[in-house]
Amino acid sequence: MSTRNLARPVAPATLPWRRVTLYVLIACGAVALAAVAGPEWVVRVGAIVAIATGVVAAVLATRAFRALDHDHRRARGREVVEMERSHGDRLRQHRRDDAEVASTIREHLRRQGAENEHLRDRLGEAHEVIGQQQQSLTALDAERTELQRELRAKDDTITDLRTTVESQEVELSALLGDVDAAEIYTMPRRVRSAERAVAPDPSEPVDLATAQTAAQAVPPVEELRQQA
Numbered sequence: 225m226s227t228r229n230l231a232r233p234v235a236p237a238t239l240p241w242r243r244v245t246l247y248v249l250i251a252c253g254a255v256a257l258a259a260v261a262g263p264e265w266v267v268r269v270g271a272i273v274a275i276a277t278g279v280v281a282a283v284l285a286t287r288a289f290r291a292l293d294h295d296h297r298r299a300r301g302r303e304v305v306e307m308e309r310s311h312g313d314r315l316r317q318h319r320r321d322d323a324e325v326a327s328t329i330r331e332h333l334r335r336q337g338a339e340n341e342h343l344r345d346r347l348g349e350a351h352e353v354i355g356q357q358q359q360s361l362t363a364l365d366a367e368r369t370e371l372q373r374e375l376r377a378k379d380d381t382i383t384d385l386r387t388t389v390e391s392q393e394v395e396l397s398a399l400l401g402d403v404d405a406a407e408i409y410t411m412p413r414r415v416r417s418a419e420r421a422v423a424p425d426p427s428e429p430v431d432l433a434t435a436q437t438a439a440q441a442v443p444p445v446e447e448l449r450q451q452a
């Protein structure tokens with residue numbers, strides 16, 4: 225019980241019994257004191273009045289105590305009811321708060337589940353994209369290997385062609401040197417016509433096959449000298 229309830233004044237229902245008991249005690253006490261100064265029978269009457277006053281006071285006090293106890297019980301009952309009502313209100317408020325918290329948690333879990341599902345979908349799509357990119361990378365690696373093989377083959381071909389060109393240039397230089405060092409003789413008309421037919425044009429690039437054909441078509445210098 226709180227201090228406020230302990231300091232509560234006595235209920236109005238107990239005040240009349242207290243007043244009556246006080247009045248009876250005062251009146252009977254005055255009568256008993258007045259009977260002491262009188263004759264013997266008055267003294268006896270005063271004693272009887274005093275005893276009766278004590279009995280009446282005891283009865284009134286008992287009733288006052290019962291009324292006070294009843295008021296106390298009733299006040300205590302009201303206090304208990306108020307406490308129970310307040311406790312019930314607090315419990316209901318706690319239940320409402322718990323329900324709101326539970327609803328908030330369920331909503332959060334629902335949103336979290338939806339977000340997790342969305343993330344799983346995106347993760348699956350990312351795995352698919354990664355798989356496709358890996359396949360593309362594998363195809364590009366195979367294509368790069370094939371291109372490197374073709375490039376090496378072309379490099380080998382270019383090297384062979386360069387070697388062939390160099391050897392043919394050496395042969396051509398040797399042939400041109402022999403032609404420059406040879407003596408000039410009068411050739412038959414037929415040989416001149418053939419020489420003019422196979423002689424290369426200085427302004428045009430020299431073809432090795434054409435030069436070889438020209439060298440084969442022109443008779444050696446010794447043969448021309450004998451024919452002359």
